[in-house]
Amino acid sequence: MKRVAVIGVGLTKFGELWDASFSQLFVEAGTQAIEDAGIDGSDVDALYVGNMSGGRFIDQEHISCLIADYAGLTPIPATRVEAACASGGLAIRQGVMAILSGMHEVVVVGGVEKMTDLSTERTTQTLATASDSEWEAFMGMTFPGLYAMMARRHMHEYGTTREQLAMVAVKNHENAMHNPYAQFHVRISVEQVLRSPLVADPLRLLDCSPITDGAACVVLASEERAREFTDSPVYITGSGQASSSIALHSRESVTFVDATYNAGREAYARAKRSPGEIQVAEVHDAFTIGEILAIEALGLVERGSGGRATEEGETAIGGRIPVNTSGGLKAKGHPVGATGVAQVVEVVLQLRGEAGGRQVDADIGLTHNVGGSGGTAVVHILER
Amino acid sequence: MSMMSVPRFWRNTKARYRMIGRRCRRCGQVYFPPRNLCRRCRRRGELEEVQLSGRGEVYSFTVIRTPPVGFERSAPYVMALVKLEEGAMVTAQLADVEPEEVRIGMKVRSVFRKIQEDGEAGLIYYGFKFVPEDEYDVQGE
Numbered sequence: 001m002k003r004v005a006v007i008g009v010g011l012t013k014f015g016e017l018w019d020a021s022f023s024q025l026f027v028e029a030g031t032q033a034i035e036d037a038g039i040d041g042s043d044v045d046a047l048y049v050g051n052m053s054g055g056r057f058i059d060q061e062h063i064s065c066l067i068a069d070y071a072g073l074t075p076i077p078a079t080r081v082e083a084a085c086a087s088g089g090l091a092i093r094q095g096v097m098a099i100l101s102g103m104h105e106v107v108v109v110g111g112v113e114k115m116t117d118l119s120t121e122r123t124t125q126t127l128a129t130a131s132d133s134e135w136e137a138f139m140g141m142t143f144p145g146l147y148a149m150m151a152r153r154h155m156h157e158y159g160t161t162r163e164q165l166a167m168v169a170v171k172n173h174e175n176a177m178h179n180p181y182a183q184f185h186v187r188i189s190v191e192q193v194l195r196s197p198l199v200a201d202p203l204r205l206l207d208c209s210p211i212t213d214g215a216a217c218v219v220l221a222s223e224e225r226a227r228e229f230t231d232s233p234v235y236i237t238g239s240g241q242a243s244s245s246i247a248l249h250s251r252e253s254v255t256f257v258d259a260t261y262n263a264g265r266e267a268y269a270r271a272k273r274s275p276g277e278i279q280v281a282e283v284h285d286a287f288t289i290g291e292i293l294a295i296e297a298l299g300l301v302e303r304g305s306g307g308r309a310t311e312e313g314e315t316a317i318g319g320r321i322p323v324n325t326s327g328g329l330k331a332k333g334h335p336v337g338a339t340g341v342a343q344v345v346e347v348v349l350q351l352r353g354e355a356g357g358r359q360v361d362a363d364i365g366l367t368h369n370v371g372g373s374g375g376t377a378v379v380h381i382l383e384r
Numbered sequence: 385m386s387m388m389s390v391p392r393f394w395r396n397t398k399a400r401y402r403m404i405g406r407r408c409r410r411c412g413q414v415y416f417p418p419r420n421l422c423r424r425c426r427r428r429g430e431l432e433e434v435q436l437s438g439r440g441e442v443y444s445f446t447v448i449r450t451p452p453v454g455f456e457r458s459a460p461y462v463m464a465l466v467k468l469e470e471g472a473m474v475t476a477q478l479a480d481v482e483p484e485e486v487r488i489g490m491k492v493r494s495v496f497r498k499i500q501e502d503g504e505a506g507l508i509y510y511g512f513k514f515v516p517e518d519e520y521d522v523q524g525e
Contacts, residue, residue: 121453128452134396135417136475138388139499139511140448140455141463148446149465156444156488200463201447201483247417249465249473254444 001270004096005226005233006382008037008219009345014333015183017213022058022114023070025215029338030071030110033217038229044219045104047071047078050091050111051337056126058114067110084130085286087111088216088340089369089378093239095220096380105225111341112215123211127336130372132247144208144287146248146373148200151289153254155202157304160292162202164307166193168288169206169330171316176327178357183212183333207288212333216342234348238271238381240264246375255304259377260297260368267366267379268299275299278321278381279362280350282343284370285328291315294368295323298379317360325350325358340369344380351384388502393509398433400511403494405472407434416472438494438512440468447483454500462486466514479513491517 010032012025020028026049034041049067054060068078081091088111095109115123128137131146154160170190176182188206196206226233242262245251252258268274275298283298285291292306300321301309309315315323326332326346329339347365349355367380396417398404405416409430413422416436422429443465451459462478464486478486479497492514499511 124450125453134388134392137452138509139463139475140452140458140461140477141475142448142450142452144450145446145448145463149444149463152446152488153444153465198447198449200449203446247475249475254465 001238002100003223003235003237004099005221005223005235006218006344006348007221007226007229007233008033008035008039009348010036010217011181011342011345012215013181014212014214014335016116018116020213022054022060022112023066025114025213026067026110026112026217027071029112029215029217030108033108033219037219039106039219041073043106044073044076044108046076046098046107047073048081048091048094048098048107048109049078050081050088050340052082052084052087052113053126053129056129057123058117067112073108083376084371085284085334085336086340086369086371086376086378087337088342089367089380090241090340090376092218092340092344092380093241093378096236096239099220099222105222107220108217109220109341110215110217111338113335113337114213115211115335116213120211136247142200143373144203145200147287147289148203149248150254150293150373151202151287154289154292157255158307160307162194163190164311165202165207165288165292166190167310168285168291169193171310172285172324172328172330175317175325175358176331179327179332182327182331183210184327184331203287203289209286209329209334212335214333214335214338214342216338216345218341218344218348232384234351234382234384236380237383238267238273239379240266240270241378242266244375246372248373251374255293257293257297257370257374257377259374260294260370260379263377263379264298264368267381271381271383273364273381277364278366280325280347280360280365281321281323281368282326282328282346282366283323283368285324285330286334286370288330290370291323291328294370298366298368317358322360325355325360340367340378343367343369344382347382351382388509390507393507401496403436403438403512405434405436405470406431414470414472416468416470416474434470436468436470439517440466440492440514442478442486442488442490442492443467443473444488445478445486464514466492477513478515480515493517
């Protein structure tokens with residue numbers, strides 16, 4: 001496909017941001033991205049925003065209009081994109097397609113979620129709406145429960161160990177130590193993960209990403225238009241998106257995420273790249289097993305070997321293929337609608353050489369965002 | 385619990401009370417939970433009702449320690465992916481079994497039980513759970 005330039009990025013601090021409202025979060029990330037791009041608001045042709053559940057989290061639908069209004073971007077077209085936790089990644093793809101279609105030249109893509117205005121029970125209940133409401137949630141299933149069943153089966157089929165799952169969390173917490181935007185700045189040990197309370201066996205509290213407020217934003221431009229603003233943009237060279245059954249029980253496999261595989265295959269083909277060429281990756285580790293399933297289905301490691309690759313340090317900074325240098329969803333935080341956009345922000349910072357203490361040497365990076373337990377996946381490949 | 389109005393629940397009582405699924409006459413695929421369109425044959429498929437045996441085995445499982453709203457009194461409880469002998473897989477609770485006793489591959493059979501209730505004065509929702517194959521069957525077939 002033709003390349004689309006990322007000319008600006010912005011991010012809020014991720015965390016429990018009691019004093020920041022939904023629109024305030026978006027405006028903060030958006031302002032940063034527009035300043036970073038060196039453009040003016042009047043240069044923006046269209047706005048896409050990823051948001052999972054403003055309706056349930058803050059009793060607010062019609063998010064697209066709200067955001068355009070508070071960002072001072074009216075009357076440009078503003079569109080909300082929703083696919084549960086993959087909302088942000090899909091918003092990026094919509095922005096890419098808007099530019100590739102020739103309809104727009106400069107597009108702002110944001111993602112935002114305000115999760116902490118609700119009680120933990122209600123928040124958990126809202127996240128469960130990403131599963132099959134009638135045949136999973138109603139039966140008593142929870143979101144951690146679905147990933148726990150994937151983990152149990154992966155352990156059964158491939159001999160993945162409980163410790164290897166913990167090592168994903170340990171690595172991502174270590175990476176987040178060097179990310180000023182991350183929710184957690186605390187190192188954890190395998191022992192601490194294994195001693196943390198059970199949430200859904202075999203997953204424990206420290207296997208799970210937290211509840212987070214935050215926003216992320218990027219400015220995309222056509223290659224021609226980008227030259228007006230920067231000499232060295234990062235380019236999105238590949239994009240892929242796929243769907244699968246919403247319920248885990250209806251999928252071909254519980255241990256191989258077909259939507260991730262299919263989205264990856266499309267993105268690699270469009271970028272004319274192969275998994276072996278990827279040098280840094282941000283993947284969807286809402287739960288520790290999620291990162292293992294992701295790196296396997298994306299072909300970054302052999303099928304079934306994700307746990308062992310993690311244990312051997314292949315996915316650590318300094319390893320063969322550093323994964324989740326930002327701290328991932330686990331330690332950077334997971335404001336669901338913002339996550340897919342924040343992943344692109346991290347890879348852009350890495351490719352620009354602006355990732356500070358977590359910098360890796362990379363020219364080609366990948367982002368991978370999942371909705372639900374694997375019903376939606378979206379993959380982007382970025383190059384400089 | 386998820387928002388379950390009376391009509392929304394009632395629409396599926398055949399499946400929830402009696403484990404009646406669908407089978408495609410064209411390709412033989414069995415769907416449970418039931419679907420209105422065969423996802424292989426699509427418009428060329430033809431779905432008919434099929435009574436499932438309720439027998440199957442545990443494909444994977446977890447123990448829910450942090451329950452959703454409506455299940456607080458049940459926790460901790462075992463949830464499983466049950467692979468039915470007709471080939472379909474379903475998500476359900478395992479009853480009458482200690483979490484430590486559950487194994488992948490364990491043979492189970494369906495029983496009719498209370499799933500949850502909508503507060504003290506609200507609707508009581510019934511449906512299927514699974515118990516180990518050799519357990520006493522409260523339905524008394």
